[in-house]
Amino acid sequence: MKYKQGNFIIANKCAIAKEIYSFEILCPEIAEIACAGQFVHIRAEGFTLRRPISICGIDKNKGTLRIVFEVRGEGTEKISQLNKGDTIDMLAPLGHGFTINENFKKVILIGGGIGTPPMLPLAQIYGEKAVAISGFRNSGAVILQEDFRKTGAETVLCTDDGSAGIHGFVTQPFEELVKNGGIDAVYACGPMPMLKNISGICKDNNIFCEISLEERMACGIGACLGCACRTMRNDEEYFAHVCKDGPVFNAEEVIW
Amino acid sequence: MKYKQGNFIIANKCAIAKEIYSFEILCPEIAEIACAGQFVHIRAEGFTLRRPISICGIDKNKGTLRIVFEVRGEGTEKISQLNKGDTIDMLAPLGHGFTINENFKKVILIGGGIGTPPMLPLAQIYGEKAVAISGFRNSGAVILQEDFRKTGAETVLCTDDGSAGIHGFVTQPFEELVKNGGIDAVYACGPMPMLKNISGICKDNNIFCEISLEERMACGIGACLGCACRTMRNDEEYFAHVCKDGPVFNAEEVIW
Amino acid sequence: MADLSVNVCGIDFKNPIIPASGVFGYGHEYEEIFPLEKLGGIATKGTTLHRRTGNISPRIAETPSGMLNSVGLQNPGIDHFVEKELPYLLQKNVVILANIAGSTAEECAEVAQKLENTDVHMIELNISCPNVKHGGAAFGTRCDLAAEVTKQVRKATSKPLVVKLSPNVTDITEIARAVESEGADAVSLINTLLGMRININTGRPILHNNVGGLSGGAVFPIAVRMVWQVANAVNIPVIGMGGVSSGKDAIELMMAGASAVQVGAAIFTDPYAPVKIIDEMNDFLDSKNISSVREIIGAVKPW
Amino acid sequence: MADLSVNVCGIDFKNPIIPASGVFGYGHEYEEIFPLEKLGGIATKGTTLHRRTGNISPRIAETPSGMLNSVGLQNPGIDHFVEKELPYLLQKNVVILANIAGSTAEECAEVAQKLENTDVHMIELNISCPNVKHGGAAFGTRCDLAAEVTKQVRKATSKPLVVKLSPNVTDITEIARAVESEGADAVSLINTLLGMRININTGRPILHNNVGGLSGGAVFPIAVRMVWQVANAVNIPVIGMGGVSSGKDAIELMMAGASAVQVGAAIFTDPYAPVKIIDEMNDFLDSKNISSVREIIGAVKPW
């Protein structure tokens, strides 16, 4: 594992939905080594703990990373006040990302709410081989659909209240795709009930499935053992750490 | 006593010496009632305690107050980062100011270092009747001399190292003036040893003398009893409070 | 508008917010900023039998998200309080908690006795004072001393008696149970934690008293824990405090088990803090469709 | 360049800064960020006789200028440590303090015994663990238990023995004297203060363990006070910690009486914190023309 801490310039900032911000950050050394599924650990001024945010885009040519985050509390509020040209203090890239396999012919990317951003780098990798299913509370919360389309991936949009796309949860269109068969892998990030559901479906249908988990973190690099997550490895219970062993886990490993 | 707390716009900011800033703050309701010798209590973001800063100018027509402060630690550092157009959170005007007497014909204003700013409103009041003696570490730390001159007051400048004005402490020119006699009042603010010295000279020469003291404060309004200062009142020891009974005290009251 | 009223030991508070003893004097200074009537109650500055001058300055130091104070119970004495301060405060439509202290159990009882014929609503007995009889160990740090002083004050007063506990102890529930068993009608906590700061340029402690009491946001998690522990250990109400600076903090302390909440150091940062906290509590309850703040008292569901 | 070297119980440290136990794992993760050689020492993650999985998540909560943790001594057990972790760490030019813990005095002694034939430099015995034999009261909160566990571990090891004290006590000097009298070569303090946070939206404690240990800037004034008290109460060296995040903080703790300083939560805010602190200490000493950091140990002049 290789990671760095430093202050990096915010090359671009925009609000892409209510209380949801997109930052493009100039950090060539980090962009160079970052992988889909990894995260960055951001310092929020005045707070003891950094805030983990998934990588939503990696542009090795421009030397930039993109992150998309929602204001959930005081820390993300503080980070959202940073502007283009300001520096952002990041410890990155962190964690264990998604398994990429060039031989996969059809992959499903499932993002729930603010779990959608980490799916975008996968869409960039898999392009037309990917179906990106995204679920949101309502039309006002929808993000990144245009970005997904640009990658060549097929997009399926759901909202809980039906105000945009399919009325219902992401599991609905997902189960239909499963019925049609031919899925090599499923990658998902979002609320725990959604992940549990998807993992169950994949298990039943014997589909390779990786999910990105969240846990409260301190160090972000595996030193403090703060972000434990119960998993099974080699038939033994293993307290894995979301920041180092994850955030991406094979769905079968996770003890729900 | 009347005071208000609010967020007021910084109409002007400038650095007037190394690490010394001057703010002009638009706060008509406060400027209206503020007096020479009072102070403002400023919130520094991220800190529990406000920072007390003397009033250095009152413009009732423009509705502005002026403050001049030095960066001494993290709180004043934070305040110094505010810019023109930003708002500043003040609780003001606070404390008991200087006694002004129109019948006084000759008054001496003595400021030591960052104790100089509260002398300026007095110079504005007394004009040509005032001699403003100011002492600084060196020429680089000299502030407000032009402002004093504009009031019509006579200015006497001293520096500890002789790099500007008289080489030596403010007590030197002050003692000479005392010898010449005719002084109705002395007003002083600065380091404790300086104040003690001046008070002694005034006592010996029977000159009315008021000094502005500093103490670490919490509430700033007399409620917490944090800023106690030992004084004598009516021949009894009295723990006065710098924020309410002061910051200006009659020099004879203070127990050194 | 949620119903913010609470009842502690039979006394009605229009809302649960009370400026803490020592930060609010006798109310006059903050009256310039907001009407005292807005408050649920006021805990007055700790008052002793005789006038005290307190400690030498500096008495205040800043710390990360908090502060130290070593005011040392400067106060004009109980007679002055009863004659000059209390009548004025009692005109306001707000519950008055007279915070009292002393160096011996007898002195505390005598102070309480002097309040017996007044209309003060409650007595808050501060047992964090060093007890001169027992070599300076604070009443609040030993069960036997805490019990003894509570017993004596209990005999001296028929007013609702709130005993204010010190957090500087190994097990605060023991002390709480000790004062409960001697007739305390409620406990309030936490008082300040003992701390120290040194000016590294001079090598001198910042406080002239060397050490002082830590309060403010820094102590909030300790307050939540102790309120929770004590609320589960005794059958009398708990008045919570320690680092509360927002309506959400107050809600959190009430969920932990507090029936009312005092606000101390936060008022130095923002003199409107108590009023702002009342408004924010109301907003939170409304947003959750909770009709009365009483529903959240002790509502935490431990894992 | 000031001389930053210190000597604690006969062991030379090139500088007084030591990442605290539990925040630094066994060093690997931070080695990506700076060479371990820069440090004075490393206190390794608390290790028990057998592997422990620790508490259920969430284990971390943020607090004003601090944090709570309830990791609960997750560790791979002493045999793993001795075989897999220690040899690597001992190659680095840095003092290794093996932090150990157990549920009984016997278990602690057994863990210490397993280190006897290693080259580890010091043992740091964490007595904040609940003692299963005595109904869960932490060793660190009772003099008799603290003395007993120190005695047993003392018998089991000839290594310099540092006993790490809990701040959750009425009088930390009593505990310090108790462990000193049973042969501790040094004490380290403070461990975390017990705290709690509640998620007011769910009504659940944020930590699955309900309560957790408070550390970070919030506790710094308490650490300064306790280090000062303990340094004045015992004749063995004190290793200070609690909320240190800058060179100035480290200087302050040393002035209070610490011979070396551990850095915990600050490393989460800034992974370079230990290295930055070393540089800042040097800058401060240079600016004051103090040639050796040893001159400032215990240099505070109380009023």
Ligand SMILES: Cc1cc2nc3c(=O)[nH]c(=O)nc-3n(C[C@H](O)[C@H](O)[C@H](O)COP(=O)(O)OP(=O)(O)OC[C@H]3O[C@@H](n4cnc5c(N)ncnc54)[C@H](O)[C@@H]3O)c2cc1C
């Ligand atoms: C690996 C990982 C990737 C993430 N990626 C994204 C992303 O791409 N976009 C996005 O908007 N959010 C993401 N999150 C969630 C994000 O970290 C939290 O929303 C954020 O930490 C909340 O901080 P706050 O100060 O606003 O909230 P507060 O509730 O004030 O935070 C208090 C503390 O709790 C922690 N915390 C609160 N919620 C969470 C959470 N859901 N997960 C972990 N810690 C939490 C905070 O980090 C902080 O330490 C991710 C979380 C993890 C673990």
Ligand SMILES: Cc1cc2nc3c(=O)[nH]c(=O)nc-3n(C[C@H](O)[C@H](O)[C@H](O)COP(=O)(O)OP(=O)(O)OC[C@H]3O[C@@H](n4cnc5c(N)ncnc54)[C@H](O)[C@@H]3O)c2cc1C
């Ligand atoms: C009535 C009064 C008027 C003042 N007027 C001015 C002025 O016009 N210009 C100016 O530059 N300074 C003035 N000061 C001093 C100014 O308040 C301090 O320099 C400032 O509070 C330091 O804050 P800090 O965060 O930078 O320093 P830190 O040392 O980090 O502050 C830590 C704590 O100590 C307090 N503190 C530190 N030094 C002092 C001090 N000298 N007096 C009171 N509290 C202190 C701070 O307020 C804070 O609570 C005045 C002080 C008082 C009491």
Ligand SMILES: Cc1cc2nc3c(=O)[nH]c(=O)nc-3n(C[C@H](O)[C@H](O)[C@H](O)COP(=O)(O)O)c2cc1C
């Ligand atoms: C300046 C100051 C003076 C205090 N004086 C008293 C007092 O006289 N009696 C008392 O019981 N508590 C006193 N306290 C303690 C507070 O009432 C309160 O218990 C403590 O500050 C914790 O609350 P906080 O964190 O909200 O400040 C004082 C606190 C401060 C800050």
Ligand SMILES: Cc1cc2nc3c(=O)[nH]c(=O)nc-3n(C[C@H](O)[C@H](O)[C@H](O)COP(=O)(O)O)c2cc1C
């Ligand atoms: C995540 C975490 C884990 C800890 N684990 C241990 C431990 O295993 N053993 C121990 O003695 N102390 C442990 N501690 C306590 C620290 O070593 C230190 O005493 C405390 O955090 C105070 O220092 P700080 O304020 O600098 O963090 C831990 C602290 C944290 C934050």
Ligand code: FES
């Ligand atoms: S956050 Fe420290 S181990 Fe994961």
Ligand code: FES
């Ligand atoms: S600062 Fe509160 S009384 Fe002066």
